[in-house]
Amino acid sequence: MDIEIVNTILYCERWSETVAFYRDVLALPVKAGTGWLVEFAVASNACLSVADARRTSIQSGSGAGITLTFKVANLHDMHEELGSKRIAVEPIRDCRMGGQAFFLRDPEGNRLEFWADSPWDSPEMVARLSATPPNAVLMRFAAVERQRGAGNRLLDIGCGAGCNAVPLARAGWNVLGLDRSEPMLKAANGRAAESNLTELLKLETALMDRLPIGNQNFDFIVAHGVWNLARSATEFRAAVHEAARAAKPGAPLFVYTFSRATLPPDTEPLADESFIFQGHAGRPQCYLTKEQLTEELKAAGFEQEPGYPITEYPQVPGLPKPAILEGIFRRV
Secondary structure, three states, X not given: OOOOOEXXXXXXXXXXXXXXXXXXXXOOOEEEXXXXXXXXXXXXXXXXXXXXXXXXXXXXXXXXXXXXXXEOOOHHHHHHHHHHOOOOOOOOEEOOOOOEEEEEEOOOOOEEEEEEOOHHHOHHHHHHHHOOOOOHHXXXXXXXXXXXXXXXXXXXXXXXXXXXXXXXXXXXXXEEEEEOOHHHHHXXXXXXXXXXXXXXXXXXXXXXXXXXXXXXXXXXXXXXOOXXXXXXXXXXHHXXXXXHHHEOOOOEEEEEEEEHHHOOOOXXXXXXXXXXXXOOOOOEEEOEOHHHHHHHHHHHOEEEOOOOOOEEEOOOOOOOOOOEEEEEEEEO
């Protein structure tokens, strides 16, 4: 087939309100119109038409069975813009097929999805994280744990391109690496294959607050640069409790996350949040004080490891990198 243009027609009982929604709220350009149908330009080869169902032989479905999807360049800007227009928009969420999205409904009840690729899926980000060296503090502590002989099953939550997971597998740990980004996991798998570590490093797609694993299965938990991506305290706490669920009693937790010191002292958190702020990347992110990190982990069943105080790495002036909290805890 040689299709030149695609046009989706919505038959609506609330025709005037729905036309106004797409014209005035979403600001879609009008291509053509009659007394009962308005055609909007969506992209160079895609149109959307809104027809008055009261003047056609086709009835309105009242939104049943329809989702219109729109890929946008900046999902967070679009979410903020529509929210400022007092449109009932759902929170941004991660998609199991990759990327992020949020949903809303037009006046007729049709479901709209706005989505974008995750920045973590870009070739540039994958290449950068593939070249990142492992965390030296983590590797030293992991070596000490291996000598204790308590077990060798390690869970790396948000493993990315395997900067820690591959060296940990090389050190003898039986690693399960979880990440929401398929390109990152593909890169990690390639690195494991190059080092003949595919038997020691298994990789799966997962969200940090919904881990596809059983209870108390792991001897070591790593959460390196992942919990700071939480967009709400609810998401953060769910992720921490999932890690606690996965950990065997006595299992250590190595955490590396954004510090509140990244932001100016007078910066206010987002509405109804205590440690979620508009991040440097233009989207909600988690920035914790040492006290908040300790309290949140304790509530989930992790106690700070004696002899290993939380380290705060300050932000480097002139660079976009955040200040970091790094700590070691243990499941009680």
